[in-house]
Amino acid sequence: MTDGLPMEVPAQDLPPRVRIHEVGARDGLQNEKTVVPTEVKAEFVHRLAAAGLTTIEATSFVHPKWVPQLADAEQLFPQLEDIKGVALPVLVPNERGLDRAVALGARRIAVFGSATETFARRNLNRTVDESLAMFEPVVARAKDDKVHVRGYLSMCFGDPWEGPVPVHQVVRVAKALMDLGCDELSLGDTIGVATPGHVQALLAQLNEEGVPTSAIGVHFHDTYGQALANTLAALQHGVTTVDASAGGLGGCPYAKSATGNLATEDLVWMLHGLGVETGVDLGLLTATSVWMAERLGRPSPSRTVRALSHKE
C-alpha cells in the first residue's frame, strides 16, 4: 500500500520547488553497455516529458567514435521537436559539436569540464586550463546566439587517481567556467565519495567567491549510497537544481561497483515527502523506468523503482 505515501511533512528552510535536470537519456544511456535504438530513445524522452520533467538532457554531439551509444544525436534530436515547454539541453564537446547542435535547433548546450588534472587528461586529453581554452569559443559563440550554457564540472569531491580534491581547486575551475559565460554549473561527484559536510563547504566557498547558489546544480552519484543525503545537504544550502537519472540509468545493479547517478525516482520520493514541488508524476516516471529497464534487459538500480514496481 503506497496510497498517501510518502506522507508529506515539510522540513524547515527548504526551497518550495526544485528543478530536476534529468540526465538519463544522455549521461545514463552513455554509460550503459546496451546501445539503445534511436526510436526507443525518442520514446524515452517523450515519456519523461509526459511524466512532468521540464529539463531533459537529450543527447551528446560528441564524435561517434568516443560515445557510440549516442552516435545517433543527429537522427534523435529532430524527433523531439514536438515536445513543447521542455528544455532539451545537449552536450557539446567543442565548436564542431556546437555547430551540429545549433544547426538542428538546440537552444541549450552543456560543456563538460574537470576539476582535476588527471581526469582532464584522461577524459579530455588536455590540462584543465587547456580544456577551459577549448570551451571559451564554444561558450562565447553560444552566448552570441543566446543559447543557454551549462558547465559540468566533474570530480568535485574526489578523483579515482588523485584521491580527495581540495575545495579551492574546484572553486578555481568553477569560477573560470562562470567567467567564460556559463549560465549555470553542475557540480559532479563523479565517483560518489562526497558526504554532506563536504557538499555544504564547497557551496559556501563558491558563494564566498561570487558564484551564487542560484547558478549551481548538484550532480551526485550513488556509488557509496550517499547521493540522497548529499542532495538534502545541498537543498538545505538553498540549491534548487538537482541532476538525476530516471531509474538510475548508467549504473548496473549487478556490477560489483554501482557507479550510477542518483535515481530520479529516489529523489522525487524524498522531495514529495518534504513537500518540495517537482511537477513530476512518480507513477508515470516509474513506469517509464521499468519500460526502459526491460529494453536494457536488466532491472533498474533505483530502490524506489524496485519497491514501487514490485507492488504494482
Added chain:
Amino acid sequence: MTDGLPMEVPAQDLPPRVRIHEVGARDGLQNEKTVVPTEVKAEFVHRLAAAGLTTIEATSFVHPKWVPQLADAEQLFPQLEDIKGVALPVLVPNERGLDRAVALGARRIAVFGSATETFARRNLNRTVDESLAMFEPVVARAKDDKVHVRGYLSMCFGDPWEGPVPVHQVVRVAKALMDLGCDELSLGDTIGVATPGHVQALLAQLNEEGVPTSAIGVHFHDTYGQALANTLAALQHGVTTVDASAGGLGGCPYAKSATGNLATEDLVWMLHGLGVETGVDLGLLTATSVWMAERLGRPSPSRTVRALSHKE
C-alpha cells in the same frame, strides 16, 4: 583509489560521536532465506566486535517455530562470552524469552512493539495495548535485575496495510514504552517510506511530550533509498544512536523489493566524512560483510561494500 576518502569535512551542529547499534546478526540474519550455522554467526559477531562496533544485537530468544533462522540462540550466546567491552543485546518477545536470555547472562534485552494495530495483530497477534500489557512484566522484571531494555517501535512512518501513520499515534505508543521503563527506544521505518521532514517532526513531537532525544535511536530501511538522508535529518536533530546492519543484511539485492536495513558501511562512510566518530574500522567491517555475503551466496546490497570490495 580511496586513500583519504571520504574527505573529512564536518557539517555544523552534528553530534561529535554516534553509537551504531549493529543489527545484522539479529534483524539481518532473521530476514535472510539462508539459515547460517551457529559457528558462522559466532565468528560474525566476533568480527563485528573486532571492527570496532560496540553494540551488537546478537540474537533473539523467540520461539524457534517463528524464527527458525535464530533457533540456535541458546547455543550461540555462550560462544560470545569472550567478547569484552561490547554490549550484546538480545531480543525477547515475552517472559519466557527473558528467562532464557537472563539465564545465559544477557544484560541487555529488547522488546519489539508496533505503532500500528494491523502490524501488531499480524506480527504479535495482539492489539497494540495487549502487546504493551505483554511487555509490562518483561520490562519490570528486567529492570529489577538491572538489565537494560530497548523498546523497538515498528511502522513509525508508514504501514503496508494502513498507509501513512500519524505522528501522534506513534508518540502514544512510544510514551507507553518509556512509561513501562524502557531505557531507550528504536524508531523503526519498517517499510522504508519515511522522508527527512517526517523524521524531524516525529522527533520534535516526542521531545515535546517528554521523551528526550538521548533516549531515541533511529532504525531506517532503504526500501526507497531514503535511509541515509533520514539518518542525516535525525543527526541534525541531535540523535546519537543509529541502527544499521552490516553489509545491509536482511535485504536481497536481487529481489524486486529490497526491504533491507540501512547498511552499516554506507552509514560509516557518511559519518566519517562528516567527522563524526564511530570507532569503526571501515576496512575490517567491509571485509566482514564480504565474508558473510560469501556464506550467504550472494553479493551485499550495501553500495559502499560493493564499491570498496570492487577496488580491493
